[in-house]
Amino acid sequence: MDDVEVPAFQRARRPEHRELRRQEILVAAEALLAEMPAEEISLRELGRRLGVSKTHVVRYFESREGVFLGLLDRLQVSWLEALADEWPAPPCEPDLVMRAWADSLAARPILCRLWSLLPSVLERNVSADTVRAYKLAELEHRARLVELLRDRVPALGADDAITLSKYAVVSLVGLWPFSDPTPTVVEATADPRLAGSRVDFAAMYADILQAMLAGLLARA
Template sequence: MNPPVNSPVNAPALYLRARSAEQKEERRTHLLATARNLLQESPTVLDLGINELARQAQMTKSNVYRYFESSEAVLMALLVEEFGGWHAELSAMLTQGGQADATVEHIARAFSSTVAARPLLCRLTSILPSILERNVSLERMVEFKGNLLAVRQQTAQNFHARLPSMSVQSFETVVKHALPLIIGLWPLSNPSEVAGQVIAQPGLESLRYDFEQDLEHALLALMRGLASTPTK
């Protein structure tokens, strides 16, 4: 029997219930890859229906729920993957040019450019408090927050290694405040069609936002402020 015409490329035949740990991880990975493809095909969509995810993944809806308790849990898992990929890219960019100490300008530029290069990361982060954290269990939330904290701490350590004159604690503060900056700047930099038409009018230039540039400027101002503040 041939697979449906609209089935995902290279998707396996209809999944049976996984038995081994390896099979379960394979199913979970396949679901996340399918969800990622769906979101990339619809750049303006922020929600993800379990019915459509199951159909595209060629799994039953009940089988999807064996791996993720809700669509928000799927998106949260994708966000964890995005943060992991971003951190690897940021680390690589920070080490370019040898081991010489970086500057706050270099760090702000590396941070903002690597974040801006991952629009899915920005989209999911922008709905983190309003949507993603609204329909997940305590267990999933604890796991997610632990992952988020680990990324923050490791990023702060990486920044401190490149700029020892600023403490790890100061850099943790920078990364902490970067999250709400992304949450606010992403939708402001990607307004609705009507809002975009309005702020494109002469005289409203100050209401326009450029995500990467404004994030870099905000981070730079924050780091300069922290660098000039005496440690207690």
């Protein structure tokens, strides 16, 4: 909207201007993550990408980890908005839903990378208020995911759908780093004898989700 546009990175004073600034920072962070590992991105580098100083970035996010938490939330929202179209329409085979779930995340490597860093990196060097805000937003995201799950897999009870959504995140955190190796590991595993050590994220994550769903349905 024209009434909320302000010159490039002039200090924002109105709430809608501040939100625009925050979104500009998140867009820049996403672009940088497509080019380099998260550990190489600093607030100074973000500022350089935006043409401002590090101090300008700190006005909107308390730390680099705070920026990444904000981006993780933004990418989760975008992912959930797309799931209704990316998952098969009901009625459908539960295993196909799990495979579509895995494929939808495999197509979003930056989301997966940030999610995998959540417990070890993103929840450090941030205030309790920032973590609390993220986790409260995540509860809302999980409620939407559970709603979609129960729509596609009616046999899955509400509690088990919540359990599956939690286990799915923990599994992603553990699996993604193995499927997104460093160049050194890629070079090493090019050896045919190490073919079995290569990880196809979409295929393995789908297997994990299918196994968890089968266990929950059997227990029910």
